[in-house]
Amino acid sequence: MDSYKIMIQKKICVLGASGVGKTSLIKQYVEGIFSEKYLTSIGVKIDKKQVQCESHTVQFMLWDIEGIDRYCGFQPKYLRGAAAIIIVVDHTRAQSLIEGIEIYNLAKDVANIPAILAINKTDLSTEWHWEEDELAELSSPFSHTFCTSAKTGDNVELLFSTLALQLLSEAEQ
Amino acid sequence: MSTQGSSNESEHDPQLQELRKILFGKDNQHITQALRQNARAIVSEVFSEAFKDRQDKDGSVKKVMAPLVDKSVEYSVSNRKEQFVGYLYPIVGSVVRKSVTAFLTEFIERTNQLLENSLTIKGLTWRFQARQAGIPYATYIASQTFNYRVEQVFLIHRETGLLLNTLAYNQQSSGDADLISSMLTAINDFVSDSFRPNKDGHEQGLDIVKTDDFTLVLKAGPSAILVAAVTGNMPQKVANQLQQTIEEIHTLYDPQLREFKGDASAFADCDQQLADCLVSELKDSEKGKESKPWMAWIILLFIAIGAGYYSYKLWQIQSYVHQISSINQEAGIMLVRAQRNGIKDISIDVLRDPDAEEVNNWLAEKNIPQEMVRLTEKPYLSLEEPIMQSRLSKVLVQFPSLTLVNNSISGELDHQQYFDLRNRVQQLPGMLDSESLLGQISVTNPLTLQMDDVENIQTLIDLKISQFNGASIEFASNSTQLTPEAQDGIGTVAKIGKTLLSLAKQTELEMSFIVIGASDAKGTRSYNEVLSIKRAQTVKNALQMRGIPADKLNAVGIGIIDVPAAGNGARKVLFNVIKTHATQP
Incomplete structure (x- = not known):
């Protein structure tokens, strides 16, 4: 039955250390239309993507927030009104996980919203410095953890559709 | 659970099973029969309600019904076309009328716009200038014809930057209004973060963003921002209108704005408020023109005049052709063909007797311009x-x-x-x-009176008498029929006879003629006598017919004239003139 679905819009912020592949991850998910120049000027790039769920259509406004590292922090205003954040870390660089956790903690101070951890670049093989249980401990504050690859597209769709379902179920409660 | 329990029991208790069989019948026959008797009443009682309940529950009734309805409509259309046409006619009629009217109005408007934009010098100049400036022609026109125009308004949720509603001047608004609103929010955030708060401690916020082509005006309320994209020189009253509208929206939609969780459908109704912001003002010089599509009307007028002229010419030439066809009534003129070539000339073919009236004179008489007529004339002789x-x-x-x-x-x-x-x-x-x-x-x-000499007349009479006497009419064997040669001969004899009679009058002579029939020697004498009389009688009758009075003619038969040397014998009629003096000289 092709009945009319209610459309829900959600603002999602994508955060992470430089070079972990946030932009590539979003690009894999949507075809961006804004020029990359926004990144350097105001430090945010916005894309949108619709996800069809059973009863609703969820439209994500994806804010790709650039230029974060442990020294300069980030623009907390950009997080305002966001429904969730996605922290992206680099599978090949253990350092990026630490930075990701730091960013998460910064973000948590500004807005207490669900967060998803995306461990990106899983298409590249590497020696991972973290033990499984250490990783489990670090990722515990996150509602979901996905091992993604922006290059091959592994788990990217899954990440966003899971997020959509999670936000919908929260809304129902 | 209970069924499970009872089935277990019945397995163990054959008596109970037996009882059930007696009560319900084999395979529950009794129950189904009892139900079947009242099935119609039972079902009809809850029929509509059941339909509605099921439809409300999972919408499956619609799915089941749709194909059935399709089939019945198809059946009705193919089998009872007349009724269906009857049902639909009033609707279709008015729909068609409306759409035709709309089409015509739009057509006139569009044609006028097209003409004004492309044919006038101003239109061409604008096109050139738009190309030079590298902006779309439509945008350039707007900038030239309007003092200002609000192209689009966005209502944005302040906290999330999500788009609540948007309304554009022309319906093809930018499809990425939601991206634009997020971007604007990000820019606004960037600005408020990058500049120090103002004296009162309020955050800095965007108020007006100006580019070459348009101006973005932002009016922020506590929970929402109203943004208008304006082309041209925006007056202050636009900003005032925005301020008024954002306040109005806050009053009307306060709870919805507070509890906004991403579902913008609650704001679909604020179109009315947004429409108030879509204001524009024409340049003074353009105001008058917009009111009447005069270019289109002029073109239409030209077409109408052309069509009128053509039909007048056509009517005129048709009436000329009609008039020309009456030339047949003119004596000595035969119309063979009259044809119109377009509306310019008529080609006519006639046959004309040289003694008949000139065709050109006739045309002039009827006031038909001769330069329109291409005449082909052939001579003929008329007996009219x-x-x-x-x-x-x-x-x-x-x-x-x-x-x-x-x-x-x-x-x-x-x-x-x-x-x-x-x-x-x-x-x-x-x-x-x-x-x-x-x-x-x-x-x-008269000729006769010239010859006053009696002797001369006498000579003439003698000549004619000898001619008369020398004449003879031949017959075929055993026949009284006159051959064509015989007829000719009789004609000549009659002429001579008449002349003799007229001469006789002048000379006071009495004249009569003897017509003598004869036959050959074949056959009996008495038969030939009768035959000869008959021949004489025939010739006498013929002469009478040719104008010789009966009392001057005597027919006699003399029977056989045996002339062996003649071969055929004398199968002929001979003549003789008897001339006497009048009783009173």
Whole structure:
């Protein structure tokens, strides 16, 4: 039955250390239309993507927030009104996980919203410095953890559709 | 659970099973039968409600019904077309009328716009300038014709930057209004973060963003921001209108704004408020023009004048063709073909007697312009009465003493002139009865009176008598029928006879003619006598017919004239003149 679905819009912020592949991850998910120049000027790039769920259509406004590292922090205003954040870390660089956790903690101070951890670049093989249980401990504050690859597209769709379902179920409660 | 329990029990208790069989019947027969009897009443009682309940529950009724309805409609359409047309006619009629009216109005508007934009010098200049400036022509027109125009308004949720509603001047608004609103929010955030708070401690916020082509005006409320994209020189009143509208929206939608969780459908109704912001103002010089699509009307007027002129010309030439076809009533002119070539000229083919009226004169008489007529004329001879009359009149011009009344000529002529006239009249084409035509003319100096000498008349009489006596009419063997040669012979004899009678009058002589029949020697004498009398009688009758009075004719049969040397014998009729002096000299 092709009945009319209610459309829900959600603002999602994508955060992470430089070079972990946030932009590539979003690009894999949507075809961006804004020029990359926004990144350097105001430090945010916005894309949108619709996800069809059973009863609703969820439209994500994806804010790709650039230029974060442990020294300069980030623009907390950009997080305002966001429904969730996605922290992206680099599978090949253990350092990026630490930075990701730091960013998460910064973000948590500004807005207490669900967060998803995306461990990106899983298409590249590497020696991972973290033990499984250490990783489990670090990722515990996150509602979901996905091992993604922006290059091959592994788990990217899954990440966003899971997020959509999670936000919908929260809304129902 | 209970069924499970009872089935277990029944397995163990054959008595209970037996009882059930008695109560319910085999395979629950009794129950189903009892239900079946009242099935109709039971079902009809809850039929509609059940439908509605099920539809509300999972919408499956619609799915089941749709194909059934399709089939029934299809059946009705193919089997009862008339009724269906009847049902639909009032709707379809008004729909068609409306859409045709709308189409015409739009067509006129569009044509006018197209003409004004592309044909006028101003339009061409604008097109050139738009190209030079590198902006779309439509945008350039807007900037030239409007002092300002609000192209689009966005209502944005302040906290999330999500788009709540948008309304555009032309319906094809930018499809990425939601991206634009997020971007604007990000820019606003960037600005408020990058500049120090103002004196009152409020955050800095965007108020107006100006580019070459347009101005973005932002009016922020506590929970929402209203943004207008304006082209042209925006007056202050636009900003005031925005301020008023954002306040109004806050009043009306306060709870929805507070509890916004991403579902913008609650704000679909604020179109009315947003529409108030879509204001524009025409440049003074453009105001008058917009009101009337005069270019289109002028073109339409030209078309109408052209069509009117064409139909007038067509009507005119058709009436000329109609008039020309009446030329057939003119004596001596035969219309073969009259055809219109477009609206410019008519080609006609006629046959014309040289004595008939000139075609060009006729056309001038009827007020048909000759330059429109391409005439092809071929001569012919007409036997129509007026043409004959005209030919005769031409001849009579030379005989002024004669008058032509009622198809006969009267007057006096001398003998010489009479013969001259008779010759000419007989030569006229189509002249059949010249004798009756000329009969009334009195010849003042007849031929006979010229010969006053009695001796001369006598000589003439003798000559004619010898001619008469020498004539004979041949017959076939045993026949009284006149051959064509015989007829000719009788004609000649009759002429001589008449002349003799007229001469006899003048000379006071009595003349009568003997017609003598004869036969050959074949057959009996008495038969041949009868045959000879019959032959004589036949010839006498023929002469009588040709104008010789009966009392001047005597027919006699003399029977056989045996002339062996003649071969055929004398199968002929001979003539003789008996001349006596009148009783009273």
